[in-house]
Amino acid sequence: MADKARRKYVVSASRRTDMLACDPDRLLAALTGQLPTTRGLEPERVHTLLLSTKDFRPLLDHQGLSDVVKRCDQVCMNLTITGLGGTRLEPRVPNHKLLMNRVEELVDYIGDPRRIMWCFSPILSWEGLSNFSLELFESIATPVAMEGIKKSILTFYIPYGNSQIVPDLINRDKRILFAQKVDAIAQSLGMHMSICKMKNYHRLRCVDMQWYAELHPEKDDSVVEHYQKMKKPTGHCRDAIWDIGWYRPRCGHACKYCYGLTKVE
Numbered sequence: 218m219a220d221k222a223r224r225k226y227v228v229s230a231s232r233r234t235d236m237l238a239c240d241p242d243r244l245l246a247a248l249t250g251q252l253p254t255t256r257g258l259e260p261e262r263v264h265t266l267l268l269s270t271k272d273f274r275p276l277l278d279h280q281g282l283s284d285v286v287k288r289c290d291q292v293c294m295n296l297t298i299t300g301l302g303g304t305r306l307e308p309r310v311p312n313h314k315l316l317m318n319r320v321e322e323l324v325d326y327i328g329d330p331r332r333i334m335w336c337f338s339p340i341l342s343w344e345g346l347s348n349f350s351l352e353l354f355e356s357i358a359t360p361v362a363m364e365g366i367k368k369s370i371l372t373f374y375i376p377y378g379n380s381q382i383v384p385d386l387i388n389r390d391k392r393i394l395f396a397q398k399v400d401a402i403a404q405s406l407g408m409h410m411s412i413c414k415m416k417n418y419h420r421l422r423c424v425d426m427q428w429y430a431e432l433h434p435e436k437d438d439s440v441v442e443h444y445q446k447m448k449k450p451t452g453h454c455r456d457a458i459w460d461i462g463w464y465r466p467r468c469g470h471a472c473k474y475c476y477g478l479t480k481v482e
Contacts, residue, residue: 225437225439228263228267234467235270238469252461263290266286296334296366
């Protein structure tokens with residue numbers, strides 16, 4: 218118990234729901250220990266706050282949240298921009314061009330572009346909508362790279378039992394060719410690209426304690442040993458982490474491919 222009282226945390230907000238975009242007030246409450254699930258948490262005890270989001274603008278515009286997050290040692294971000302924002306697949310996600318206009322502000326706020334990872338995920342085609350496109354990838358990757366964001370994770374859509382959609386099949390040969398060409402584009406932009414669960418291209422971790430320790434303002438590596446002692450999540454290339462999010466209520470983006478859907482939705 219004493220060790221827990223002293224320890225700093227790597228906090229995820231959140232892999233379960235987009236807390237930042239859809240409920241910034243509740244995220245603020247969570248970070249200041251005002252929720253039953255986060256009692257005792259305060260920003261000064263956060264080694265790394267990992268924000269996973271499709272819309273980072275509340276981090277810049279919500280003054281109370283912005284001030285509290287600044288009290289964490291550092292903030293990192295897995296920023297998902299698929300190019301499908303505003304379509305039937307992502308009806309309440311902003312168009313990527315709106316976000317690109319403010320990426321420079323985001324980098325300035327976070328303080329180091331290496332703390333931001335761009336996620337082009339999931340890749341899918343459905344009823345005439347598709348981001349299985351080299352042109353779309355490059356159109357987003359180019360301005361992202363210009364802001365110094367050099368890590369990118371891609372994921373092909375994986376069907377699951379409660380899915381509301383049946384995407385078009387993208388066969389293995391097409392995926393391999395796409396991976397080769399995307400890799401070439403990324404390299405030309407000075408980016409390091411990874412494709413989840415794809416042989417020869419699975420290079421990065423979406424949660425990486427060693428990387429957070431390296432980026433930490435004081436190079437604090439205490440989290441590495443602690444989290445490596447914990448059981449890793451099954452089937453994923455990420456470290457164990459304290460996720461302060463929830464599955465219900467459902468994220469407000471209303472994405473058709475959401476992995477948090479139930480059969481009744």
